[in-house]
Amino acid sequence: MPEIATRFFGRLQVREEDLLTCERPILGxxxxxxxxxxxxxxxxxxxxxxSADEPALAFVVIDPLVFFxxxxxAPGDVDLAVAGPPDDWAVLVLLTFEAGRNQPAANLRSPLVFNRWTRRGGQFILSTPWGYQVPLPPLPAPVDSAPRPTP
Structure with a gap:
């Protein structure tokens, strides 16, 4: 198992099959x-x-469906030779945090799309009008924590 240095957790052992490869790199x-x-x-x-190669490089990401x-x-916005068919995709979006803003913002225009099986993918710029800095709405409350009527 390879060992990597991380920004927040020190040195960690990771399985080779847990590594994601950005064949379409993250812009910048x-x-x-x-x-x-x-x-x-x-x-x-x-x-x-x-990053498995640069300890100081760590992005905060989310599954966009949690908030959006x-x-x-759209399949036409992704290189299918890299990410495979849409049913095999895992989609993540990068978050940005700015001073003076209460909520982080999601880059919905340039998601990261990875094939769940090959772990290959990268960043793709969508042709749809999603924004680059869309504020996250409040986190939805878990169903179990919702108030329940009393009998």
Missing amino acids: FEAYRRYVLLPVQPDNPFLYLQ PDYAV
Whole structure:
């Protein structure tokens, strides 16, 4: 198992099959192609996309459907030779955090699309009008924590 240095967790052993390869690199970070997903906290929708080659490079990402249930990536916007058929995709979006803004913002225009089986993919720019800095709505409450009527 390879060992990588991480920004937030020190050195970690990762399985080779857990590494994601960006054949279409993240814009501005073309030199870094191998990443691993690490949880920010248990039971939290936020993940770190940690570079396997640069310890200081870690992005915060989410599954966009958690906050944007109508979000979709059109097959014509993705290189199918890299990411495979849509049924095999895992889609993530990068988050940005700015001082003075209460909520992070999601880059819905340029998602990361990876094939769940080959772990290959990358960043793709969509032709649809999704925004580059869409504020996240409040996190939906889990169903179990919803108030229940008393009998």
